[in-house]
Amino acid sequence: MIRATGADYALLTDLYELTMAASYFEEDMHEEATFSLFIRKYPPNRGYFVAAGLEDALNYLATLRFRDDDIAYLESTRLFKKEFLDYLKTVRFTGEVWALPEGSLFFQDEPILEVSGPIIEAQLAETFIINAINLQTLIATKAARATVAAGHRRLVDFSLRRTQGIDAGLKVARASYLAGFVGTSNVLAGKLYDLPIFGTMAHSYVTSFSSEIEAFRAFARAFPQNTVLLIDTYDTIAGAKKAIQVAQEMAARGQKLRGVRLDSGDMAALSIAVRRLLDEAGLDYVTIFASGGFDEFKIARTLAAGGKIDAYGVGTKMGVSADAPYFDCAYKLVRYGGRPVMKLSTGKVTYVDKKQVFRRFDDQGLMAGDTIGRRDEAIAEATPLLQPFMSKGKLCQPLPSLHASREYFLQEFVKLPMQYKSLENPPAYPVAISPALQALQAEVEARVRRQEL
């Protein structure tokens, strides 16, 4: 799955997508269906989402097909008739996709993406599309929060070892970079996504030498331009003193120690003490890098306590979005055969039909409120956000590079008023439903209630 295609992953789907498809095939149901992807509810302490994962979803749709070995496997389950399996071999995605560009900010209930196409094609894609967009949106949102806490300080993704699997490891590197991180420790992600990569040494490196200072010297020999010494293997202050000695040995050779890394203990107090030791030794150019359990909350606490940290390695808690490890992300049928549809299941409202999100800005250019409306509405002085990305199964606009999406995110994020960026209990950003959509919603609900209850 290094880059997952629809040809490799056609079977990466829930069985019910295929059983429903088989029934649609038997009933000769091939009319256009529209599915809408959205997040129902903010997890704790979230007040905005950062859209990510669209490139993977589109790539999957553009390449979706069932290979012979997939068909053979499905045949072996004895669930499906031969006519349906023959039909499946011919399935390609021929529909359209409207979506928010990656790096967009969006809010509860707003569609991130809407897929329209013959119902079998649009239904089959459900599982993959939710999976791709849920993960990267989850991580981009978490990573954006860390950048809010860190201000101008640099953040590097250090999460690979404890991400939930390989694919997550790669996508976390991508999504955190999109949301403002400067790079990752993940070498394969660096290669695949053209990301800056970071890293120098682990505790094992230090303990493998006969003494800590010999380890430091050996590393400086190997990487005179790129030495960041990990100083907490035995004791952070004792380690800092040895790092200073090595920095002075390097300086005598005309080299500069780049930094030291703290990885345990009271980060604020230790960073203050280490900064003082470095500065007293004339090493103001040596930066302090910190890692070890950081997320937006620990970054904020450490800075509030006066921590002198120039850059953070942000690992597991960002990489699994530990305080909110999933979004309540759904892909719901909103229209079939020209008819807007809805379910009524307890506590789960879905807005019907093809939609658009409209955004208003105040006179300083800050985001002032959104309206979810019908796709073909026009709302005065508001910008429509969903764009057509795919038409008749083909991309209809070139996708921006990841670097361009990152720039787009950074520009957009500045426009979100500060109060919504609060790390704890942010207020609700205003999202209205247009009168036209409200009227249609009420009409469909009345029809469904009359008929089914």
Add this chain to the structure above:
Amino acid sequence: MIRATGADYALLTDLYELTMAASYFEEDMHEEATFSLFIRKYPPNRGYFVAAGLEDALNYLATLRFRDDDIAYLESTRLFKKEFLDYLKTVRFTGEVWALPEGSLFFQDEPILEVSGPIIEAQLAETFIINAINLQTLIATKAARATVAAGHRRLVDFSLRRTQGIDAGLKVARASYLAGFVGTSNVLAGKLYDLPIFGTMAHSYVTSFSSEIEAFRAFARAFPQNTVLLIDTYDTIAGAKKAIQVAQEMAARGQKLRGVRLDSGDMAALSIAVRRLLDEAGLDYVTIFASGGFDEFKIARTLAAGGKIDAYGVGTKMGVSADAPYFDCAYKLVRYGGRPVMKLSTGKVTYVDKKQVFRRFDDQGLMAGDTIGRRDEAIAEATPLLQPFMSKGKLCQPLPSLHASREYFLQEFVKLPMQYKSLENPPAYPVAISPALQALQAEVEARVRRQEL
């Protein structure tokens, strides 16, 4: 990554593994290193772990090599010297692995796996091995807890759409099956791992028809042997009555409706009401399947409230281990060049040297306590748990099939006394450190403190 190999994923590593390797290469450090993989601390409400992921770790080690395009990428970073990159091309894993078989129960601080080999080889593998074992162990442990809550009722993995990526989707299906689930909705996992697959219809299926009952009839036509009707799209009780009508129509044709599925609302109350309606209609053979936010806690609550549910679809909360989305899993150098080593970093103790875990059983065959000792110790009346799986870079025993590992887990789990299976605040299972290991640990710590502080 459908099956991730070390040839495809040599670069799926933290950059520091490569910079350390480059320094070891320059310093001519090629002696044997031993790394120990263990979990430092139980997350909330955990009192045991279920080992999983070993097959992936071993497969990676057996196939590890850097391809030409990997080397070209590393060269492009300008971090590494040509001699080192030439050497990297030749790197293969030539060491040994001792590990707990998949499906084993283990506890805090106990090594799950120990890798010994030339330091560069054993160090490079760190990131991949932690990633593989952390994820599957996390999920197998979470899934085992769900089986405790469910008792004899069947559990099916429904998590794919919101797992953290594609790899997680596959591994969650595998690990939950290992821990006693009966199968998954994930078709590709079914194909790859030979798992039973489950699924019938979504709400979108129901809403795409002009009425709910027509949707039910169409599905029964397509899958007369395998119809489970989702009855909560509009109203669960109204849906149940339509399902009963369709079941009676099927019965008139000599067919049996397999089940109904509830997916929202008060599951205990609704399942009791639906069971009564079914039974009153003479449909006692129709099973009730429930999904929607289930984890071990919701299963237990629903059963405590008298819920009449035969099987559960367990989704997101299991698939991301939502209440504990990572383990504090570490891979630490414990011995290099014949010398036991340790770090002293605040709050992080690592037991030195090659180790073994010994388990005692009481006279009913129940687990009575473990001792972590030195690898070459023998402890009377206790069973050593770590087994050699790889020697000189090759598998030294055939790996059991997933089905065999599942059987092994089920056998072992019966031996864990009930109190440790409590879903909330279980007591600590007794784990001792052998006198020989304690003595060595004290000696190494004294030496390190004398030298470094």
